[in-house]
Amino acid sequence: MRNVFLIGPMGAGKSTIGRLLAKELRYPFKDSDREIEARTGADIPWIFDVEGETGFREREEAMIAELVQEQGIVLATGGGVVMREANRRALADNGLVVYLRTSVDQQLQRTSKDRQRPLLQTADPETVLRDLMARRDPLYREIAHLTIDTDQRGPRVVVNTIMAQLDKELS
Numbered sequence: 001m002r003n004v005f006l007i008g009p010m011g012a013g014k015s016t017i018g019r020l021l022a023k024e025l026r027y028p029f030k031d032s033d034r035e036i037e038a039r040t041g042a043d044i045p046w047i048f049d050v051e052g053e054t055g056f057r058e059r060e061e062a063m064i065a066e067l068v069q070e071q072g073i074v075l076a077t078g079g080g081v082v083m084r085e086a087n088r089r090a091l092a093d094n095g096l097v098v099y100l101r102t103s104v105d106q107q108l109q110r111t112s113k114d115r116q117r118p119l120l121q122t123a124d125p126e127t128v129l130r131d132l133m134a135r136r137d138p139l140y141r142e143i144a145h146l147t148i149d150t151d152q153r154g155p156r157v158v159v160n161t162i163m164a165q166l167d168k169e170l171s
C-alpha cells in the first residue's frame, strides 16, 4: 500500500485534510508535528524555545526518516519539512506527495486564532509568511506528484479532489 504525504505551508490544511483523507482511504493518519511532540514530551513552542529552530529541525528529520518506513499511511507533514534535502528525498521516494497550495491571505486567516506556530508569533506574520512562501514554494513543487489549490475549496471538496486523482494514479 502506498503512503500519501501531504506537504504545504502553515494553514494549508494538511492536518485537517489528512485526517479526513485517512478515514476515506481507511489508512492510519499520522501528523509529523504531533509525533514529534509525543516523542519529545513537549509541545512545538517549547521545543523552539529551548532547542531553537535547529533543534526542532533535527527532531523533524529523524521523525520523517522513521515515518516514511510505514506502509499505507496518510501523513501530514510540518510546513517547513521541505527545507531539508534529506526530507525531500525521503518523502518523494516513499509515497505519493500531495502539495496543498494556498495563498498568504488565506494562511493569515486560517492561522490567526492559534498560538501554536512559533514562527508566526511576531508583529508582522504576513511578511514572515510571504518570505517563507517565496523560499519554500519551489521546494514543495519540486517533490509534489499532485498539487491541489485549497483557496476556493473547503476541506471536504479538497479530499474528494485528492480521491479522484488517487483513483487515476492507482488505476
Ligand SMILES: Nc1ncnc2c1ncn2[C@@H]1O[C@H](COP(=O)(O)OP(=O)(O)OP(=O)(O)O)[C@@H](O)[C@H]1O
Residues within 6 Å of the ligand: 008, 009, 010, 011, 012, 013, 014, 015, 016, 017, 033, 076, 077, 078, 079, 110, 111, 117, 150, 151, 153, 154, 155, 158
Ligand atoms: N480548505 C480549507 N478551507 C477552509 N479552511 C480550512 C481549509 N483547510 C484547513 N482549514 C482551516 O485552517 C486551519 C488550519 O488548518 P490545519 O491546521 O489543517 O493546517 P496545517 O496545514 O496542518 O498547518 P501547520 O503546517 O501549521 O500544521 C484550521 O482551522 C482548518 O479548519
Ligand SMILES: O=C(O)C1=C[C@@H](O)[C@@H](O)[C@H](O)C1
Residues within 6 Å of the ligand: 009, 010, 033, 044, 077, 078, 079, 080, 081, 116, 117, 118, 119
Ligand atoms: O512552517 C514551519 O516551519 C512550521 C510549520 C508547523 O507545521 C510546525 O512544524 C512548526 O511550527 C514549523
Ligand SMILES: [Mg+2]
Residues within 6 Å of the ligand: 014, 015, 016, 031, 033, 076, 077
Ligand atoms: Mg498541521
